[in-house]
Amino acid sequence: MKTILKQSLLAVMLLSGWYACKPNNAGNASSGDASKAYVAPGKYDEFYNFVSGGFSGQMSVYGLPSGRLLRVIPVFSVDPEKGYGYSEETKPMLNTSHGFVPWDDLHHTELSQTNGEINGKWIFANANNTPRVARVDLKTFRTAEILELPNSGGNHSSPFGTENSEYIVAGTRFSVPPDNSNGDVPISSYKQNFKGHISFISVNPESGAMDLAFQIKTPGINFDLARCGRAKSHGWFFFSCYNTEQANTLLEVNASQKDKDFIMAVNWKKAEEYLKAGKGQKMPAKYAHNTYSDVTHSATSEMKTEVVVLDASVLKDICYFIPCPKSPHGCDVDPSGEFIVGSGKLAAIIPVFSFDKIQSAIAAKSYDGEYEGIPVIKYEAALYGEVKKPGLGPLHTEFDGKGNAYTSFFVSSEVVKWNIKDLKVVDRAATYYSVGHLCIPGGNTRKPSPKYLIAYNKITKDRYLPTGPELSQSAQLYDISGDKMQMILDFPTIGEPHYAQAAPADVIRNNGQLKIFKIGENKHPYFADGEAKSKVVREGNKVHVYMTAIRSHFAPDNIEGIRMGDEVYFHVTNLEQDWDVPHGFAIKGADNAELLIMPGETQTLKWVPNRVGMFPMYCTDFCSALHQEMQGYVRVSPAGSSTPLSYSVGKTAPSDSIKSK
Amino acid sequence: MKKIFAMGLFACMAFLLSCGGGGDKSSNNEASSGEAPKSMVADASSYDPKRGEGKFDADNLKIEATLNAEMAASGEKIQGTKCASCHKTTEEKLVGPGWKGVTTRRTPQWIMNFITNPDPMIDKDPEVQAQLEICLVRMPNQSLTDDDARHILEFMRKNDGLK
Numbered sequence: 001m002k003t004i005l006k007q008s009l010l011a012v013m014l015l016s017g018w019y020a021c022k023p024n025n026a027g028n029a030s031s032g033d034a035s036k037a038y039v040a041p042g043k044y045d046e047f048y049n050f051v052s053g054g055f056s057g058q059m060s061v062y063g064l065p066s067g068r069l070l071r072v073i074p075v076f077s078v079d080p081e082k083g084y085g086y087s088e089e090t091k092p093m094l095n096t097s098h099g100f101v102p103w104d105d106l107h108h109t110e111l112s113q114t115n116g117e118i119n120g121k122w123i124f125a126n127a128n129n130t131p132r133v134a135r136v137d138l139k140t141f142r143t144a145e146i147l148e149l150p151n152s153g154g155n156h157s158s159p160f161g162t163e164n165s166e167y168i169v170a171g172t173r174f175s176v177p178p179d180n181s182n183g184d185v186p187i188s189s190y191k192q193n194f195k196g197h198i199s200f201i202s203v204n205p206e207s208g209a210m211d212l213a214f215q216i217k218t219p220g221i222n223f224d225l226a227r228c229g230r231a232k233s234h235g236w237f238f239f240s241c242y243n244t245e246q247a248n249t250l251l252e253v254n255a256s257q258k259d260k261d262f263i264m265a266v267n268w269k270k271a272e273e274y275l276k277a278g279k280g281q282k283m284p285a286k287y288a289h290n291t292y293s294d295v296t297h298s299a300t301s302e303m304k305t306e307v308v309v310l311d312a313s314v315l316k317d318i319c320y321f322i323p324c325p326k327s328p329h330g331c332d333v334d335p336s337g338e339f340i341v342g343s344g345k346l347a348a349i350i351p352v353f354s355f356d357k358i359q360s361a362i363a364a365k366s367y368d369g370e371y372e373g374i375p376v377i378k379y380e381a382a383l384y385g386e387v388k389k390p391g392l393g394p395l396h397t398e399f400d401g402k403g404n405a406y407t408s409f410f411v412s413s414e415v416v417k418w419n420i421k422d423l424k425v426v427d428r429a430a431t432y433y434s435v436g437h438l439c440i441p442g443g444n445t446r447k448p449s450p451k452y453l454i455a456y457n458k459i460t461k462d463r464y465l466p467t468g469p470e471l472s473q474s475a476q477l478y479d480i481s482g483d484k485m486q487m488i489l490d491f492p493t494i495g496e497p498h499y500a501q502a503a504p505a506d507v508i509r510n511n512g513q514l515k516i517f518k519i520g521e522n523k524h525p526y527f528a529d530g531e532a533k534s535k536v537v538r539e540g541n542k543v544h545v546y547m548t549a550i551r552s553h554f555a556p557d558n559i560e561g562i563r564m565g566d567e568v569y570f571h572v573t574n575l576e577q578d579w580d581v582p583h584g585f586a587i588k589g590a591d592n593a594e595l596l597i598m599p600g601e602t603q604t605l606k607w608v609p610n611r612v613g614m615f616p617m618y619c620t621d622f623c624s625a626l627h628q629e630m631q632g633y634v635r636v637s638p639a640g641s642s643t644p645l646s647y648s649v650g651k652t653a654p655s656d657s658i659k660s661k
Numbered sequence: 662m663k664k665i666f667a668m669g670l671f672a673c674m675a676f677l678l679s680c681g682g683g684g685d686k687s688s689n690n691e692a693s694s695g696e697a698p699k700s701m702v703a704d705a706s707s708y709d710p711k712r713g714e715g716k717f718d719a720d721n722l723k724i725e726a727t728l729n730a731e732m733a734a735s736g737e738k739i740q741g742t743k744c745a746s747c748h749k750t751t752e753e754k755l756v757g758p759g760w761k762g763v764t765t766r767r768t769p770q771w772i773m774n775f776i777t778n779p780d781p782m783i784d785k786d787p788e789v790q791a792q793l794e795i796c797l798v799r800m801p802n803q804s805l806t807d808d809d810a811r812h813i814l815e816f817m818r819k820n821d822g823l824k
Contacts, residue, residue, distance in 0.1 A: 516804060518804070519742055519743070520742075529741070529742050530741035530742040530743070530745055530746070531741075531745050531746040532741050532745060533741075548746060550746040550747060550756075550801075551747075551756065551798050551801060552756065552798060553746070553756070555746065575742065575743065575746055576801055576803070577743060577801070577802065577803040577804035577805075578801040578802040578803065578804065581801060624797075624798045624799070625797040625798060626756075626797055626798055650755070
């Protein structure tokens with residue numbers, strides 16, 4: 001017995017010594033310390049990481065610290081895997097004033113907040129190309145709502161939110177002639193005809209429903225990024241601006257002429273006052289508002305026709321410009337709300353502005369005149385100080401809540417950690433390669449969780465096994481719990497990661513995650529409440545199939561009497577009420593996609609047969625040992641054929657079940 | 662021997678925890694916020710094949726000798742949505758076995774437990790495991806409430822001829 005005890009203890013010491021107390025020296029910083037990013041099989045990650053999918057139009061969700069891909073949420077692009085944008089129910093989600101738009105470019109994500117902390121309810125995302133903002137419900141990890149934005153072009157400065165998600169903002173990158181004016185003007189008339197618009201989208205604190213509360217009309221310049229004031233600066237919003245030269249061609253030269261562009265400080269509480277006082281102008285506009293219902297399992301698209309606009313050059317005390325060196329990109333506010341960090345893409349310093357000083361400057365009118373009717377605060381009057389020689393090409397800054405800021409440097413491919421108070425650089429870490437955005441969980445809130453920092457890179461090159469000319473994107477994870485940043489993981493992502501946010505896992509997983517849709521609450525107009533309710537109904541040349549799916553058959557699974565010229569709608573209800581038992585549905589020759597139907601849900605695939613013959617249909621999502629048996633046939637006859645409409649399940653000679661109306 | 666080995670393991674765990682990652686909450690060894698997935702391999706030693714496994718037993722489940730027609734009607738409606746795709750009310754097997762006679766083969770508490778808590782019972786009950794070899798489809802958890810389950814039981818009793 002004693003020997004056994006000794007032996008097991010020895011084994012224990014050896015094992016734990018090897019695995020748990022591996023020394024962390026500087027030598028393995030470049031090769032990584034994989035054990036810190038290791039999450040054992042069956043264990044969960046500590047954080048959810050919501051990463052923008054850039055030109056894929058989607059949002060990807062990773063676990064941290066493992067870097068495991070948990071889900072890709074379709075937002076602005078169709079996704080045949082999930083039937084998103086292909087099923088009749090989801091098509092209206094991608095409706096816009098330009099019609100159905102199947103793709104976009106998603107750059108930034110923003111978790112909803114209460115009192116400046118992540119509340120785990122929703123995450124917002126922007127569409128850069130055809131300007132829109134989406135809300136994803138974090139109980140379902142699905143896109144719940146999409147709102148189009150009028151008077152905008154290139155919705156880049158978006159979807160950043162306030163401390164209680166009172167508003168999500170959307171600043172236009174391109175200034176354009178307003179939608180209600182004649183846009184058929186010479187491009188060279190930029191200075192006269194082009195205007196900027198900043199949208200303030202209100203968010204219902206209970207339902208999350210978005211509404212375009214108002215827009216602020218600004219001079220024609222480019223808006224880039226934005227951050228809300230927090231704590232002491234709650235009620236303000238800060239936007240980086242470039243192209244104050246108002247160039248309309250070769251911006252890389254012509255928009256880089258001036259020594260300083262601006263950060264625009266917006267007093268949105270004041271804007272609310274003007275709105276209440278009726279100072280807003282109702283302008284005609286056309287923009288889509290799309291919402292998805294988890295009860296009808298369907299989206300509806302409404303076209304809005306009006307927007308309230310406040311003119312910043314007339315209503316003087318809403319907007320103020322603060323000079324900021326060299327085409328600022330990132331504009332980030334620290335957890336205390338006092339420091340606003342501007343990052344001039346082409347600057348050799350990082351200016352840090354003080355909220356208190358900005359307030360004093362406004363009170364004392366310490367202005368350098370006006371820019372197109374908007375006061376310009378004197379640079380020194382707003383400046384707290386400058387970080388000298390931090391690196392090349394500063395872009396974005398995140399905060400750890402312990403007095404440090406972390407700024408990404410695109411040109412010198414590094415993350416630089418600096419102290420907010422004394423503005424001294426304290427650490428540097430290389431990235432591979434050309435880092436864009438950074439993310440610290442809660443890094444844009446009052447209370448960051450400063451354990452990890454993730455760098456999202458623009459260039460991948462040789463980081464992974466080569467895959468031809470096109471490579472995955474690259475992200476790197478750093479442990480920032482100590483004094484020195486330490487890279488612990490290098491993981492590929494879907495294209496293209498711009499900004500990302502992360503939240504402690506418990507904030508999301510304990511938010512009332514939905515596992516199934518309760519079948520008793522299904523209000524889909526073509527819901528089949530049990531297999532006995534499955535049927536096929538002809539209405540002229542439209543044929544509606546009320547179909548059910550359960551492991552492992554469809555009902556009906558034999559359909560005859562479909563004729564050329566028919567439009568067939570398969571309304572498939574998944575009767576399962578257990579977690580993680582979706583069924584798929586596909587039919588030969590369908591020119592759209594499959595359906596993927598969650599338990600308790602009804603989804604519809606439209607199918608227009610293009611030839612006479614026999615068409616197999618089957619379940620695409622491996623559902624049980626008899627998944628390969630989950631199949632059926634649709635017989636298509638010539639137009640005008642006398643083959644009666646019939647359907648069945650479990651019978652080989654259907655004859656008694658003909659229905660039409 | 663078992664005990665000593667367990668103690669050794671415990672010491673091992675404690676050691677792992679104390680050494681993991683320099684003071685701050687360590688990501689790897691400390692389970693994070695995670696939990697291990699439920700084992701598919703069950704401990705059948707404490708399993709009662711008459712009662713099954715779940716919240717119902719002879720004490721908390723009172724069954725009248727006569728049929729409650731209202732409950733049976735409600736049960737029939739629920740089975741139409743959640744059960745009938747796989748179970749016929751005759752003896753004929755569809756995906757799962759037919760329901761005819763089930764209330765004579767099983768105790769009420771076994772039925773109630775099985776339809777509200779199928780997964781552990783599929784793992785443990787020898788007769789269910791034998792049935793699985795025939796049907797090859799694990800009966801899904803259809804998220805029945807206690808009332809749903811009671812009403813379905815009443816419908817099964819009616820189906821077996823109880824008045």
